Amino acid sequence: MPIFLNSESGKKTGIELPRENAGLMPSAAWKKQALGEEWQPGENLSAAIGQGFVVATPLQMAVGYNAIGTGGKVVKPFVIKRILDIDGKVVRETKPVVVRDLTQNKPTVFILILKFFKW
Numbered sequence: 389m390p391i392f393l394n395s396e397s398g399k400k401t402g403i404e405l406p407r408e409n410a411g412l413m414p415s416a417a418w419k420k421q422a423l424g425e426e427w428q429p430g431e432n433l434s435a436a437i438g439q440g441f442v443v444a445t446p447l448q449m450a451v452g453y454n455a456i457g458t459g460g461k462v463v464k465p466f467v468i469k470r471i472l473d474i475d476g477k478v479v480r481e482t483k484p485v486v487v488r489d490l491t492q493n494k495p496t497v498f499i500l501i502l503k504f505f506k507w
Contacts, residue, residue, distance in 0.1 A: 459502065460490035461486045462488040464484075464486075
C-alpha cells in the first residue's frame with residue numbers, strides 16, 4: 389500500500405464478501421511491540437514501496453490507488469451493482485459510498501501526491 393495512504397493501510401475495505409482480512413502497515417511502535425526490535429531507517433523505504441512487513445490484499449491496493457483517481461475519496465468497494473427481478477425491476481442497487489476523504493486529514497500531502505501522478 390502506498391505510504392501516503394498510511395491512514396488507510398491495514399483497514400478492511402468493508403466489501404460484502406466473507407473472510408476479508410485486515411492488512412498491516414508497520415510502524416516503529418508496531419515493530420517494537422510485535423518483535424521487540426527497533427525500527428531501522430531503511431525500513432521507511434521498504435514500507436513506502438510495499439515491501440518489508442507490509443501486508444495488503446489486492447483489493448486493499450485497488451482501493452488505495454482508486455483514492456488517487458477520485459481525488460482522495462476512499463470508496464467502499466462492491467461486487468454487485470444491481471439486482472433485477474424477472475420483470476426487470478430493480479430489487480437492489482448499490483451506489484458508490486465515500487467512506488473517508490483523505491484530503492481532510494493532511495490535504496497538503498495529498499495534493500503533492502496528486503501533482504506527482506499528473507506529471
